[in-house]
Amino acid sequence: ILNVEQSPQSLHVQEGDSTNFTCSFPSSNFYALHWYRWETAKSPEALFVMTLNGDEKKKGRISATLNTKEGYSYLYIKGSQPEDSATYLCASPTQGGSEKLVFGKGTKLTVNP
Amino acid sequence: DAGVIQSPRHEVTEMGQEVTLRCKPISGHDYLFWYRQTMMRGLELLIYFNNNVPIDDSGMPEDRFSAKMPNASFSTLKIQPSEPRDSAVYFCASRRAGSSYNEQFFGPGTRLTVL
Numbered sequence: 001i002l003n004v005e006q007s008p009q010s011l012h013v014q015e016g017d018s019t020n021f022t023c024s025f026p027s028s029n030f031y032a033l034h035w036y037r038w039e040t041a042k043s044p045e046a047l048f049v050m051t052l053n054g055d056e057k058k059k060g061r062i063s064a065t066l067n068t069k070e071g072y073s074y075l076y077i078k079g080s081q082p083e084d085s086a087t088y089l090c091a092s093p094t095q096g097g098s099e100k101l102v103f104g105k106g107t108k109l110t111v112n113p
Numbered sequence: 114d115a116g117v118i119q120s121p122r123h124e125v126t127e128m129g130q131e132v133t134l135r136c137k138p139i140s141g142h143d144y145l146f147w148y149r150q151t152m153m154r155g156l157e158l159l160i161y162f163n164n165n166v167p168i169d170d171s172g173m174p175e176d177r178f179s180a181k182m183p184n185a186s187f188s189t190l191k192i193q194p195s196e197p198r199d200s201a202v203y204f205c206a207s208r209r210a211g212s213s214y215n216e217q218f219f220g221p222g223t224r225l226t227v228l
Binding site for chain 2: 031032034036041042043044045046049051089091093098099100101102103104105106
């Protein structure tokens with residue numbers, strides 16, 4: 001059974017701090033790694049789909065890297081703002097191009113003004 | 114584009130009652146997924162459909178849970194009878210066949226509380 005792990009479970013930072021958190025996944029038979037951002041009472045929103053070892057993607061102050069050989073992805077937020085407060089989820093297909101995504105339990109980020 | 118629509122957004126019910134959650138996927142999407150989000154277990158896939166046909170329901174916790182997709186624009190998840198341990202946020206998601214690496218689009222969820 002595919003296991004997707006995220007750490008830390010929760011994180012509190014001050015406005016302006018930069019932060020990062022981790023998603024780890026089995027490196028064998030890798031297909032893709034998805035990052036989602038979920039604010040309570042809203043729809044989880046897709047941030048990145050990462051597929052190639054060494055990939056680095058960026059959207060504004062948020063960026064992500066991927067290491068498929070060792071099975072991890074980092075999400076970075078530069079200069080955190082209160083509106084970045086959300087739960088960040090990563091997910092990977094159960095095998096190859098499977099329709100079924102297995103999600104980590106998420107990292108809940110709180111940015112204090 | 115309206116996105117995935119779910120109703121109701123909040124549901125409070127008493128143990129033993131029947132609960133029906135509804136989902137309208139994005140128009141043109143071929144796949145529909147039902148998930149449950151809890152603190153303990155995170156986001157778990159319950160069932161998914163392709164072209165209105167249930168493909169994998171191995172995540173459905175027990176016989177009290179059932180899901181249907183009578184047409185391409187509507188799906189229901191029913192719990193009968195409901196129990197307090199069913200309290201969770203239930204998400205519906207959809208995607209189009211051939212989309213980028215199985216990217217899914219989520220609805221806002223239904224927060225279910227069973228007293």
